[in-house]
Amino acid sequence: DGGITQSPKYLFRKEGQNVTLSCEQNLNHDAMYWYRQDPGQGLRLIYYSQIVNDFQKGDIAEGYSVSREKKESFPLTVTSAQKNPTAFYLCASSIKVGGHQPQHFGDGTRLSIL
Amino acid sequence: EDKVVQSPLSLVVHEGDTVTLNCSYEVTNFRSLLWYKQEKKAPTFLFMLTSSGIEKKSGRLSSILDKKELSSILNITATQTGDSAIYLCAVQGDTNAGKSTFGDGTTLTVKP
Numbered sequence: 166d167g168g169i170t171q172s173p174k175y176l177f178r179k180e181g182q183n184v185t186l187s188c189e190q191n192l193n194h195d196a197m198y199w200y201r202q203d204p205g206q207g208l209r210l211i212y213y214s215q216i217v218n219d220f221q222k223g224d225i226a227e228g229y230s231v232s233r234e235k236k237e238s239f240p241l242t243v244t245s246a247q248k249n250p251t252a253f254y255l256c257a258s259s260i261k262v263g264g265h266q267p268q269h270f271g272d273g274t275r276l277s278i279l
Numbered sequence: 280e281d282k283v284v285q286s287p288l289s290l291v292v293h294e295g296d297t298v299t300l301n302c303s304y305e306v307t308n309f310r311s312l313l314w315y316k317q318e319k320k321a322p323t324f325l326f327m328l329t330s331s332g333i334e335k336k337s338g339r340l341s342s343i344l345d346k347k348e349l350s351s352i353l354n355i356t357a358t359q360t361g362d363s364a365i366y367l368c369a370v371q372g373d374t375n376a377g378k379s380t381f382g383d384g385t386t387l388t389v390k391p
């Protein structure tokens with residue numbers, strides 16, 4: 166079955182630690198996205214990638230980094246510079262950025278501070 | 280900057296009621312408006328509305344786009360407890376490389 170797999174489901178971060186959230190898709194989609202969702206709020210875009218080896222900052226990129234070395238993988242690193250990392254993180258993909266098409270989402274990773 | 284506002288933020292109804300969720304937007308060079316349903320985890324796609332497709336229906340759910348008023352509504356008739364979820368509205372425009380801008384969502388609770 167095609168889809169998006171995020172891991173782990175739950176993650177705890179110690180102060181000063183970097184953590185990496187995994188996102189893999191087998192939909193053969195060119196575009197991938199990372200969103201952050203806080204309670205009572207919608208999705209805010211962290212980073213997105215239109216193609217391998219290329220990515221752009223979203224609205225709240227500070228304290229985060231990404232890479233896109235393979236089409237199917239788009240890992241997100243939450244660095245120690247992100248002072249309020251506790252949130253629900255969603256990865257998504259679409260055939261390409263823009264155009265008339267929906268995004269497909271993974272089941273998310275819930276990150277908390279120890 | 281693109282902006283999406285959803286109302287109400289939360290809504291509690293009883294099974295069998297009909298609900299209307301609202302989404303208003305400001306976006307440069309509008310391309311599409313999308314509705315998603317989020318239960319526990321991943322949002323799932325419901326409808327996409329564009330200039331050439333301003334009304335969509337699937338079962339008890341329907342949605343209309345009003346380009347003049349820059350808004351959309353999502354109607355759910357004969358609600359069931361399984362309709363309880365967060366409903367997210369997103370818009371895509373020509374600027375910002377066609378990324379989606381999401382509203383804060385409407386949390387719908389359907390009581391038996």
